[in-house]
Amino acid sequence: MSVGPDSPAHGPAGGARVLRPPVRRRRGERSFRAAVGLGVLGALVPGAAFLAAGRRVLGAVTLVVFLLLVGGGVWLATGGRRTVLLTAVDTDQLLWVVAGVGLLALLWVAVVVAGFVMLVPRRLSSGRRALGALVVTVLVAAIVAPAVWASQLLLTQRELIAGVFDVDGRSATVEDTPDPFGNKERVNVLLLGGDGGEGREGVRTDTVIVASIDADTGDTVLFSLPRNLQDLPFPQDSPLHEVYPNGFEGANESDSLLNAVYRTGPAWYPGILGPTDDAGADFLKLGVGEALGLEIDYYVLVNLDGFSRLVDALGGITVNVNYYVPIGGDPGTGRLPDDYIAPGPDQHLDGVRALDFARGRFGLSDYDRMARQRCAIDAIIDAANPGTLLRKYQELAATTEDIVSTDIPRSALDDFVELGLLVKDASVRSVVFDVSVIDPAYPDYDRIRQIVQDALVPPAAPTGWAEEAPADGSTAPPSPVGEPAAPATVDGPAADVADACAYDPVRAQEALAAGEPPTYGG
Numbered sequence: 053m054s055v056g057p058d059s060p061a062h063g064p065a066g067g068a069r070v071l072r073p074p075v076r077r078r079r080g081e082r083s084f085r086a087a088v089g090l091g092v093l094g095a096l097v098p099g100a101a102f103l104a105a106g107r108r109v110l111g112a113v114t115l116v117v118f119l120l121l122v123g124g125g126v127w128l129a130t131g132g133r134r135t136v137l138l139t140a141v142d143t144d145q146l147l148w149v150v151a152g153v154g155l156l157a158l159l160w161v162a163v164v165v166a167g168f169v170m171l172v173p174r175r176l177s178s179g180r181r182a183l184g185a186l187v188v189t190v191l192v193a194a195i196v197a198p199a200v201w202a203s204q205l206l207l208t209q210r211e212l213i214a215g216v217f218d219v220d221g222r223s224a225t226v227e228d229t230p231d232p233f234g235n236k237e238r239v240n241v242l243l244l245g246g247d248g249g250e251g252r253e254g255v256r257t258d259t260v261i262v263a264s265i266d267a268d269t270g271d272t273v274l275f276s277l278p279r280n281l282q283d284l285p286f287p288q289d290s291p292l293h294e295v296y297p298n299g300f301e302g303a304n305e306s307d308s309l310l311n312a313v314y315r316t317g318p319a320w321y322p323g324i325l326g327p328t329d330d331a332g333a334d335f336l337k338l339g340v341g342e343a344l345g346l347e348i349d350y351y352v353l354v355n356l357d358g359f360s361r362l363v364d365a366l367g368g369i370t371v372n373v374n375y376y377v378p379i380g381g382d383p384g385t386g387r388l389p390d391d392y393i394a395p396g397p398d399q400h401l402d403g404v405r406a407l408d409f410a411r412g413r414f415g416l417s418d419y420d421r422m423a424r425q426r427c428a429i430d431a432i433i434d435a436a437n438p439g440t441l442l443r444k445y446q447e448l449a450a451t452t453e454d455i456v457s458t459d460i461p462r463s464a465l466d467d468f469v470e471l472g473l474l475v476k477d478a479s480v481r482s483v484v485f486d487v488s489v490i491d492p493a494y495p496d497y498d499r500i501r502q503i504v505q506d507a508l509v510p511p512a513a514p515t516g517w518a519e520e521a522p523a524d525g526s527t528a529p530p531s532p533v534g535e536p537a538a539p540a541t542v543d544g545p546a547a548d549v550a551d552a553c554a555y556d557p558v559r560a561q562e563a564l565a566a567g568e569p570p571t572y573g574g
Contacts, residue, residue, distance in 0.1 A: 084180055087171035088187055094167035095191045098160060101167025114163060121156075134473060141465035146210040150203050157199035164191050205442075208449045215453040217462040224325035224334040225459070226350065232464040238508070239265045239471060241460075242337055242351040245425065246314070247411070255355065256311040257336065259425055262344060264508060270474025273507050274482040275344055278418050279311040281485075281492045284339040291324050292317075292338055300339060313339060330457060345501035350460045358455030359410065360403030362432070365447045366440055368402050369431035371409060372555035375563045377424070379405075381414030389414050395560035406431075419486045427553035483507050 094101025099115030102108075128136055139145045168188050176184070233239060245259025262275045283299030286292035302308040302316045314332035325334050333351045341348040363369055373395050381389035393399070393409055401409055410428045413421045441448065460468065483503065490500060 083173045084176065084184075087168065087173065088184065090171050091164070091168040091187065092191065095160075095164045095195070098163045101163075101171055105167070105170035107170065134469070137469045137473070138466055140209055141213055141462075141469060143210050143213055143462070146206050146213075150206045150210075153199050153202050153206070157195055160195050161192050164188065164195070205445055208446045212449040212453055213462065213465070216456055216458060217460060217465060218329070219462045221459060221461065222327045222329050223459040224328040224331070225337050225348070226461065228461040228463055230463070232349075232461065233267055233467050233471075236267050236349075238346075239267055239350075240341070240346045240348050241265070242333070242340055242348045244314070244333065244336065244351060244353040246353055246355040247311075255315055255332070257314045257332075257353070258311050259422070260310060260336070260340060262340060262346065262348065264346060264504075265471060265475060266478070267471065268474075270471065270476070270478035272475055272478060272480045274480065275504060275507070276422055276482065276484045277310060277340065277343070278422075278485060278492050279309060280418065281310040281343075281490075281495060282308055283495060284310055284313060285342045285497055286339050287342050290338050292321075292335065295321055295324070330459065333457075333459065343495075343497055343500060344504045346504065350458065350464075352456065352458045352460070355455045355457075356407065356410070358451055360407045361451045362403070362448070362455065363401070363406040363435075364403035365444050365451050366432065366435040367444075368400050369406050369428065369435050370398055370400050371406075371424075371427055371431050372397050372553060373399050373409070374556040374559045375416075377409055378412040378414035378416070379408040381412075383414055395563045397555040397557075397560075419484065422484065423553075430553055481507070 090101050090104045094104075097115070098118040099111045099113070102111030102114055105111075139149060165188060168184065172184055241263045243259070243261040243263055244257045246255040247258045256279075258279045260277045260279070262277075263272055264275065265272045283301075284296075285299050286296055300308065300310075300313055300317065302312055302320075306312065307316045313335050317335040318331035322331070325331060328334050330351075330353070333353060337348040337351055373393055375395055377393040378389035379391040379393065381387055389412070393401075393405065393412070406428060410425045411421070412424075485500060485503075489503065490496060
């Protein structure tokens with residue numbers, strides 16, 4: 053057959069019949085690829101797929117809503133910290149947020165699916181249909197998975213707030229009112245570290261600190277009381293004053309110390325303060341408040357039994373060690389430590405070793421331990437970076453709910469959020485009532501109250517206080533290994549202790565040069 057100019061193969065109709073099929077395949081191929089690309093773009097920028105499909109009104113409305121949501125998210129991330137925190141402590145609002153996240157994810161999925169339906173050609177091979185379905189499934193999963201994760205975090209936060217801050221809690225020292233702070237100039241919170249756990253009978257509060265916070269500025273003063281303080285007084289209008297007219301007293305000297313009040317007081321006089329969920333904390337609030345001349349508003353108790361779990365959940369903490377820290381050992385029975393944490397900078401400790409670091413006292417003083425506990429808290433704050441908190445929040449929240457108790461009512465959380473925002477940018481100072489300031493066995497409570505008032509309102513021309521701390525940040529000369537360290541404090545208004553946890557190479561090298569501590573046990 054010859055092919056000429058007038059043959060069907062060269063004619064308009066013939067040419068169309070010969071060339072049209074491959075052209076149609078190429079166009080179909082480009083349409084499918086374009087649909088997939090625009091569909092992915094529509095998932096990233098909701099509304100783009102609708103606009104590409106010619107649905108301008110629907111696409112414009114979807115895009116505007118998306119931009120508003122993005123703008124709101126940027127505002128929350130940059131300037132809406134207060135709103136986020138207030139929402140995070142409101143169990144009802146958290147439920148609404150969970151519902152909103154679910155609805156948003158559902159609508160986003162609907163936008164993605166509808167965009168693909170509008171864009172993808174109707175006639176496709178089975179292979180392309182399967183590929184299109186796979187792309188849509190991946191995009192839907194990319195939307196749903198973060199929404200489920202965010203909802204789980206929000207519900208975990210709600211459970212934490214509901215578990216720690218009991219809306220029906222009973223307290224002998226707190227009245228749940230709509231305006232908890234009222235006209236208070238200062239809010240005083242008792243911070244307790246309970247040394248309970250396996251092998252220990254009851255809870256002894258070895259850490260007793262009062263945080264006195266200026267309600268207008270957030271400026272905070274921390275007052276640390278030694279565990280062996282005796283004769284803790286109680287207010288004259290309290291029923292505790294009737295049974296302890298000369299201050300707190302137990303069956304023996306050990307049970308008469310400050311750290312025994314939480315356990316021994318309620319055991320001897322159950323129900324004396326009326327209905328309450330934590331009588332020991334109420335005993336301490338009244339007694340410590342009277343000792344310092346302050347009205348204690350709330351308490352927060354952290355039980356060290358769960359301290360190691362908290363540290364492990366954070367992936368460990370990093371601390372500076374300036375002297376041998378004993379692991380175990382009992383000064384009362386003479387049982388020697390099992391081992392020591394050697395001096396050195398930037399030591400990374402797991403939960404067990406971090407608890408040893410915070411508890412060790414054999415051959416050292418209570419004030420050494422108090423200082424290390426503050427350093428451990430600082431290290432926990434440093435370890436709690438946003439990435440760690442997001443990855444391990446559920447584990448951290450469960451641990452926190454197990455080890456923290458408080459009488460702060462849920463209705464006061466909004467006020468504490470506002471106060472916390474002030475404290476973050478305010479000054480924090482500390483007064484430690486160690487042996488250079490008071491005699492724990494025979495405390496002068498009038499003098500203690502005067503020191504507290506001086507610290508809260510520093511006089512213009514201070515006199516009679518101890519010398520300033522050395523310029524290198526140390527607060528006391530290095531003590532011999534195995535000997536109690538000299539207390540680090542200032543007799544008078546609060547001192548800045550920001551450098552207390554820094555590495556002291558002189559003291560550390562002296563400890564290392566002395567070799568293993570002579571009290572090392574097998």
